[in-house]
Amino acid sequence: QINPDRLHQRIADLAAVGAIDGGGCARLALTDADRAGRDLVCGSMRELGLAVSVDAIGNVVGVRAGRSDGPPVMTGSHIDTVRTGGRYDGNYGVLAGLEVVAALNDAGLTTEHPLAVAFFTNEEGARFAPDMMGSLVYTGALPLAEALAVQGIDGATVGDELARIGYAGPAPVPAAAPRAFVELHVEQGPVLDREGIDIGVVESVQGISWTEIDIRGTSNHAGTTPMSMRRDAGWAAGEIIAFVRELATELGGDQVATVGRIEFFPNLVNVVPNRAVLTVDLRNTDEALLQRAEARLAAHLAALRDAEKVEISTRKLARFAPVPFAPEMTDRIEGHARALGLTTRRMPSGAGHDAQMLAAVCPTAMIFVPSVDGISHNVREYTEPKHIEAGAQVLLAVLSELAGA
Amino acid sequence: QINPDRLHQRIADLAAVGAIDGGGCARLALTDADRAGRDLVCGSMRELGLAVSVDAIGNVVGVRAGRSDGPPVMTGSHIDTVRTGGRYDGNYGVLAGLEVVAALNDAGLTTEHPLAVAFFTNEEGARFAPDMMGSLVYTGALPLAEALAVQGIDGATVGDELARIGYAGPAPVPAAAPRAFVELHVEQGPVLDREGIDIGVVESVQGISWTEIDIRGTSNHAGTTPMSMRRDAGWAAGEIIAFVRELATELGGDQVATVGRIEFFPNLVNVVPNRAVLTVDLRNTDEALLQRAEARLAAHLAALRDAEKVEISTRKLARFAPVPFAPEMTDRIEGHARALGLTTRRMPSGAGHDAQMLAAVCPTAMIFVPSVDGISHNVREYTEPKHIEAGAQVLLAVLSELAGA
Ligand SMILES: NC(=O)NCCC(=O)O
Ligand SMILES: NC(=O)NCCC(=O)O
Numbered sequence: 074q075i076n077p078d079r080l081h082q083r084i085a086d087l088a089a090v091g092a093i094d095g096g097g098c099a100r101l102a103l104t105d106a107d108r109a110g111r112d113l114v115c116g117s118m119r120e121l122g123l124a125v126s127v128d129a130i131g132n133v134v135g136v137r138a139g140r141s142d143g144p145p146v147m148t149g150s151h152i153d154t155v156r157t158g159g160r161y162d163g164n165y166g167v168l169a170g171l172e173v174v175a176a177l178n179d180a181g182l183t184t185e186h187p188l189a190v191a192f193f194t195n196e197e198g199a200r201f202a203p204d205m206m207g208s209l210v211y212t213g214a215l216p217l218a219e220a221l222a223v224q225g226i227d228g229a230t231v232g233d234e235l236a237r238i239g240y241a242g243p244a245p246v247p248a249a250a251p252r253a254f255v256e257l258h259v260e261q262g263p264v265l266d267r268e269g270i271d272i273g274v275v276e277s278v279q280g281i282s283w284t285e286i287d288i289r290g291t292s293n294h295a296g297t298t299p300m301s302m303r304r305d306a307g308w309a310a311g312e313i314i315a316f317v318r319e320l321a322t323e324l325g326g327d328q329v330a331t332v333g334r335i336e337f338f339p340n341l342v343n344v345v346p347n348r349a350v351l352t353v354d355l356r357n358t359d360e361a362l363l364q365r366a367e368a369r370l371a372a373h374l375a376a377l378r379d380a381e382k383v384e385i386s387t388r389k390l391a392r393f394a395p396v397p398f399a400p401e402m403t404d405r406i407e408g409h410a411r412a413l414g415l416t417t418r419r420m421p422s423g424a425g426h427d428a429q430m431l432a433a434v435c436p437t438a439m440i441f442v443p444s445v446d447g448i449s450h451n452v453r454e455y456t457e458p459k460h461i462e463a464g465a466q467v468l469l470a471v472l473s474e475l476a477g478a
Numbered sequence: 479q480i481n482p483d484r485l486h487q488r489i490a491d492l493a494a495v496g497a498i499d500g501g502g503c504a505r506l507a508l509t510d511a512d513r514a515g516r517d518l519v520c521g522s523m524r525e526l527g528l529a530v531s532v533d534a535i536g537n538v539v540g541v542r543a544g545r546s547d548g549p550p551v552m553t554g555s556h557i558d559t560v561r562t563g564g565r566y567d568g569n570y571g572v573l574a575g576l577e578v579v580a581a582l583n584d585a586g587l588t589t590e591h592p593l594a595v596a597f598f599t600n601e602e603g604a605r606f607a608p609d610m611m612g613s614l615v616y617t618g619a620l621p622l623a624e625a626l627a628v629q630g631i632d633g634a635t636v637g638d639e640l641a642r643i644g645y646a647g648p649a650p651v652p653a654a655a656p657r658a659f660v661e662l663h664v665e666q667g668p669v670l671d672r673e674g675i676d677i678g679v680v681e682s683v684q685g686i687s688w689t690e691i692d693i694r695g696t697s698n699h700a701g702t703t704p705m706s707m708r709r710d711a712g713w714a715a716g717e718i719i720a721f722v723r724e725l726a727t728e729l730g731g732d733q734v735a736t737v738g739r740i741e742f743f744p745n746l747v748n749v750v751p752n753r754a755v756l757t758v759d760l761r762n763t764d765e766a767l768l769q770r771a772e773a774r775l776a777a778h779l780a781a782l783r784d785a786e787k788v789e790i791s792t793r794k795l796a797r798f799a800p801v802p803f804a805p806e807m808t809d810r811i812e813g814h815a816r817a818l819g820l821t822t823r824r825m826p827s828g829a830g831h832d833a834q835m836l837a838a839v840c841p842t843a844m845i846f847v848p849s850v851d852g853i854s855h856n857v858r859e860y861t862e863p864k865h866i867e868a869g870a871q872v873l874l875a876v877l878s879e880l881a882g883a
Pocket of ligand 1: 163425
């Protein structure tokens with residue numbers, strides 16, 4: 074049995090680190106606030122008797138010994154947030170994992186296999202791309218050196234920032250695969266809340282394509298330069314924003330498309346911008362449709378280049394094909410949720426998660442709980458206490474079975 | 479006779495202050511670089527024997543005594559620049575004014591009326607809006623207290639920054655009107671260069687409308703939020719950028735429209751922006767057409783507000799009707815230019831200038847020289863030495879006559 078009060082308290086304690094107006098958190102990866110959050114969670118891990126290790130990309134794994142050695146059954150998520158983050162995204166999965174450990178400790182139970190709770194570095198990808206960086210390196214899908222060299226939106230590199238906050242650990246990556254991986258997370262979308270369902274059984278994660286577009290034009294005077302003589306990098310950026318929305322609307326279905334980040338240079342009222350940098354986030358549950366969206370965007374950029382005589386270069390910040398989870402794991406989650414009297418729904422995940430990287434190396438699945446109004450990456454992100462508790466109960470049941478309690 | 483080498487040297491010396499790659503300058507108003515530029519020019523004024531005064535908005539006026547007292551004949555411009563500014567915009571008019579004084583000194587001539595060379599604070603408006611701030615306060619069109627309270631793009635206020643750089647002077651504003659005002663400036667547009675004409679006789683300045691648009695939506699997750707559930711402030715901003723270009727194209731004629739500045743919040747790849755702030759610069763030589771463009775923009779914002787369920791507020795950063803110059807002044811400029819064997823063309827100014835504020839209080843006109851390829855607010859801004867010299871010769875002739883040499 075989990076202890077709801079203890080879990081809620083841990084969530085509140087972590088939310089107090091990097092707290093921002095409205096109840097949310099700003100703990101961008103590898104900032105001082107992230108360090109403070111890490112220190113707090115590492116402290117809890119040690120109090121719970123876990124053997125804590127930090128690897129070279131800053132992933133933290135706390136292991137509870139089993140009767141036998143060998144790879145652990147693992148749960149976990151991330152504790153970094155976006156700049157306007159909520160208190161549940163990522164944090165909930167990690168802290169519910171600790172609550173499972175605490176519940177097993179309370180019951181004096183030793184599992185057959187070791188049980189591990191992990192939090193992975195820079196899952197959000199908001200400061201450093203790609204997202205899910207820590208789990209990518211953990212599973213060998215991204216070379217460590219490449220990850221360490223990534224430069225963030227503020228110019229700092231992952232390697233320097235890891236060293237600065239004291240989380241460039243000695244444990245090697247890639248690491249040995251866990252026996253299985255289960256990630257508990259808030260849905261972040263509107264489906265469960267709208268349909269009044271307790272538990273989402275996540276069958277897959279949709280494909281993610283992040284592109285940074287760098288446009289070069291000619292700075293010139295806003296008052297004296299005829300429209301026909303402009304090479305306006307800012308206008309080209311605006312045109313791309315408008316196009317990207319049309320693209321999503323036209324492709325329909327699950328297709329989503331977002332321009333979340335933009336910068337103009339020199340960024341002054343009376344100067345035609347000579348440079349604009351913006352990001353496009355495209356997602357689809359269907360890889361073929363996602364590729365079609367990418368191709369449409371590329372064709373549009375080529376046409377724009379010719380029409381405005383601007384130079385356009387692109388850089389892939391992240392690209393992940395849709396990831397299916399293991400049916401034996403989703404079945405298990407569904408079975409335990411129903412046995413607990415909870416309503417369930419099978420669904421894809423709209424957000425990227427560390428679980429999608431772990432899925433490449435071990436049987437993996439995810440448990441979702443409802444997000445009120447589907448709001449996330451917003452300080453108003455909220456999940457009702459009863460759903461927070463229900464998700465943790467399901468996690469306890471699934472992990473107990475997998476680890477052999 | 480002006481001394482070309484001395485004039486070119488002064489331009490090079492001032493360009494060295496706040497120099498940036500490519501030959502340009504970054505001396506945003508009231509920054510340390512602006513102070514250094516001011517110190518240099520004030521030093522030159524004193525060396526030339528001018529009586530230098532600084533007023534409460536930081537305008538600097540250097541006066542060369544005449545045989546009689548009374549209001550001076552004034553020339554001048556500004557020495558602040560945009561962040562990617564050229565070395566001629568503004569600076570040229572001030573330094574050519576000093577060259578006129580130096581030439582009169584060389585010739586041992588005393589004019590009937592005093593002769594003044596001025597540089598006005600924050601003409602560019604790039605850091606603090608409105609543009610032409612110093613000349614607006616000088617002529618009484620903007621209350622001093624209001625100007626001092628203006629907050630810049632970096633949050634600092636005009637009053638604090640003036641005090642910080644030591645240019646909050648004791649001379650009162652508004653000041654007594656000069657006898658006449660002549661401003662020499664680079665065209666900054668393509669007309670004279672394309673037509674191979676030496677001197678532009680500026681008959682008017684087009685109307686300027688600057689609006690800051692502040693859009694509030696809801697931050698949300700880029701991957702999990704269906705397109706239909708978004709209140710995307712960033713998309714609304716992009717849509718406005720696209721609309722503004724269409725508006726200019728559709729209205730045709732002289733209409734120009736520019737979005738030069740933008741900011742998203744929280745400005746992260748996977749977060750639907752909850753806020754976007756952008757500026758729209760609209761200009762037209764015809765006040766009625768400019769009002770039509772403004773009305774079209776306002777109607778578009780209203781429609782957008784409804785369609786995306788975003789909140790949109792606007793703030794006028796600057797609004798100036800077109801300003802005609804005094805025919806007796808333009809005739810005089812044209813006459814002197816032709817007498818010097820130069821080709822001339824009458825034309826409006828696409829850029830705003832301090833002269834348009836002085837025009838409200840005394841007979842005023844402007845002299846333009848060609849800008850190669852019409853490039854300005856760009857480090858590549860360039861005017862050929864022969865045109866720099868010709869413009870200064872015309873200025874000498876016009877000022878000599880006005881001041882009674
Ligand atoms: N769970 C979550 O918000 N992940 C961030 C990566 C993304 O999906 O953009
Ligand atoms: N001359 C000049 O560039 N003035 C700046 C004000 C404006 O026209 O935007």
